[in-house]
Amino acid sequence: MKKILFIFIVALFANACTDGFEEANVNPYEITDESLTQDFNHIGSFYPTLLANIFGHQVEENLVSESYCDYMATPTPFVSGVNNTTYYITWNTYWNRIYNNLMSPASQVIDIAQEGGYDVFVAWAKLIRILGVSRLTTYHGPVIYSTYGSEDVSYDSEEVLYNAFFDDLDDIQAVFAANSDYEGLTRFDASYAGDVASWAKVVNSMRLRLAIRISNVAPDLAQTEGEKAIADAAGLITSNDDNFNISLYGSDLYLSVICFSWGDTRMSAGMESFLVGLKDPRIAAYFEPATTAESVYADHPDFPYKGIRNGAQLTAKADHSDYSTINESFQSVTERPYLTASEVYFDLAEASLRGWTGAGDAGSNYDAGVRASFSQWGVGGADDYLADATSTPIDYDDAVYSGSINDFVSRSTVTVAWDETATNEEKLEKIITQKWIAGFTNPNEPWADFRRTGYPKLPLVYKNDSNSDWGVIPDDEWIKRMPFLDSERSDSPELISAAVATMKGDDLISTRLWFDTGSGSNF
Template sequence: MKKVNFLIYTVAFTSLIASCTSDFEEINTDPNRLEAIGASTLLNPILYNLTDHNSYSAWHNRTAHFMQAIVPYPSTASGGYHRYDVTDDIGTTMWNNHYRWLKNIEEMVTVSEEKNDANYHAIALTLKAWAYANLTDCFGDIPFTQAGKGDEGIDKPVFDKQEDIYKQILADLDQANALYDTSSKSIFTPDLLYSNDFAKWRKLTNSLHVRMLLRVSNVMPSATQKINEILSNPAVYPVFTSSADDAILINTGVAPNLTPWPRIMDYAANKKLSSFFIDNLLEMNDPRLQLWATQATDLQGKAIGYKGIPSGYSEGENAFNYNPSAPNDKVALAPMKSIIMTYGELAFIKAELAFKGQLAGNPEDFYKEGVKAAMNVWGITMPDTYFDNPVTQYNNTLEQIMLQKYYALYFTDNQTWMDYRRTGFPKLPLQPNLYNNGVMPNRYPYPPNVKMQNTENYDAAVQVMGGDGLNTKVWWERF
């Protein structure tokens, strides 16, 4: 095997987790001292760093602003992602983070193949598909076949079409499912997600497969058929069956497994919750509100209940005669949940497909199961009377399904933004002074350093994509 050239803490992570005597400080090392590495050794750093980014940067700093959960406050009367004022470098951290860890995922694929380690090979393919789907859904066409090959002399990779990327990662997920040997036991340090439970890893592989198939179902006619093949054959394609299967990495708060907010006061600093987010939960009499939000106060500091502010508000903060509800830092305190995918999300996928007549089953049953499971994520038992409320009673509309799914995806990277671009739901109230003519951005612009350092391939990609603008639709949006 070729000598490994990457950060040494990917090797040392296992012992760090056990001893808790260090952190994730990046230390360069002489690659000639590393002759071999196990796939299991790579897994925990990949999991930690991708989920850490997705909780902090993808969700909290970007998608939650687009999708009217979080609103910057105090804020000037203009600018900000909640007003669709998107800078060229909005996606830079995601691009850099994902490609960096995709390099390690590729190494994990190689090592597991060489050592004939089927389960870790399957996990590596799953992580590869998950990470590339997140990237291509945000940007469109991206480097794929030539990505991460700088050690082979390819420092200016070509951009692959999103359609081709999706075809390959869907095939990789099929391959991963077939590779698992769930009767095999691992002797290695437990992974941060499932503690080496390969049966649960296999369920995640197939559940992510269903998510990705739904994403492209409007432009890939075979996707719905494949979803039915997966969901109708649990012996061959096991998927999530309860909240016990949820793919949630727990940040313990014990070094090195810290939360993205070591200073908890930073979680809600200069942030409030939107009227849309708060008012829907109030109308639904939803118990999650007390966990996710603080109470608003009047100018004298007296609690006045839960009250948000309009996302994209045109006035300065002085226009409000109260201190709005803020994100509750209980959500970010250790043990913190970094969510990859949950059983609740899968239930809402089934509800949508059943509503459309594309899956057998009662959409109302799937809808109710999704709500219950979404509350389970946060340790909340759904009240017996929850569906007695006319607002929460199933009304046989996709809008209602997607609104509840919106809350089920709280803290889940970019997924609510992807669903909105695919379905137009939930319907978001729009203020009159939004940028981009009040149109939700369809994608991130390519990062500035990509434009400068890989100009020829960037230019070719932009020509194929039809532009590098916010409103340029990616492949699965073109229907």
């Protein structure tokens, strides 16, 4: 009897000890699937990485688009002075960043969001894909977009690609319009704190950017899409408060690292020519005075800045290291502009020249773009600057080397003040020149603008090392594109062959992209 009672008591205690076992043994600090879903973390945690990889770094951007649009130049004679900057392709990796770090994870998050019915997150990821791939196509031309992730992958021709962008922007904007009060993005959106209405303005402003980009090659499509962007009820980015800036997520600005930590980039001679010649007060916001001898900038002592010619003949890094760095304030910035009010106003000014409905007055938009840029960079004096009808870009002298090495005579005689009696071509040169100046630190669109319009009238590279390996650039011309990656050429020769068949020439740096008509006239 005692034995039976003992067994009963043990069983009773055993049941008591295991009652609620699952609850008792759950770690209260563990992130559960349920909590992830409630806070949108299972989706939203992807987005900072996606956004952070839209831009490139030294070999993806500084030594490609930033050099080719003449914002910055290197004092360093990389690879014995024969490299990207002298038109011999040495680095070509932006493709990998976009596909490995943006397109691939974006596809994953789209699948997760679609499965859970999170339509706004799906639209946001699709927009970010356009933000990245629309930059990549300005490097190569045809890229993989509409078939990405499918079993039958192919390169989109540029014409197909831009139509796909516009169609996807339609879908994205429809989702944003139907969910204007959605709050799910808030914790993951460092740009707009989850404000869907602000992202809707980004959609319209991107549509306008892409429409302007193809305005020479596909004028009817460009006008249709541009007018759609202008007329959409969500509006455009027309205030610096609405600027689309991408957080650096705790990292240093790429340009600050290259300039101050590595000493591999300095002000370009093109920037010196235009900013000094036009007496542009933004020069002090962009750059630091040179620390070299005053004789180096003796031709403009009131503007003690000095740049390096792109594609320069360089002997030693130290020769030009005391030329102008970027402004020291860039060492503490926490975000980087992608699309700003100044760009939108300049796009509207060009749209007006092209007769697009709703674009407004070209001169008024031009002035508004300059003023927005001055305000964005915290610079005064816009009234006097806009009234200057006489100052023009200056010639350049590289005082480090004797004779005419690296020197150039300015190709541009553009002035700042708007002239209503000028031709449309002359007006466009003013617009694109100011758009170029305003876009500093964001070189992708200025490089595209330069190729499609010929403006601003930038200097040629001094040292042209192009050859049959990558394509020959004539001495009176500029690089047109980046070649496809060697890995793509070797791994997917049939795809590359099909892509090249849609282009204006072979897979060479001399082949113009679709939007670059090379006609010599923009109207």
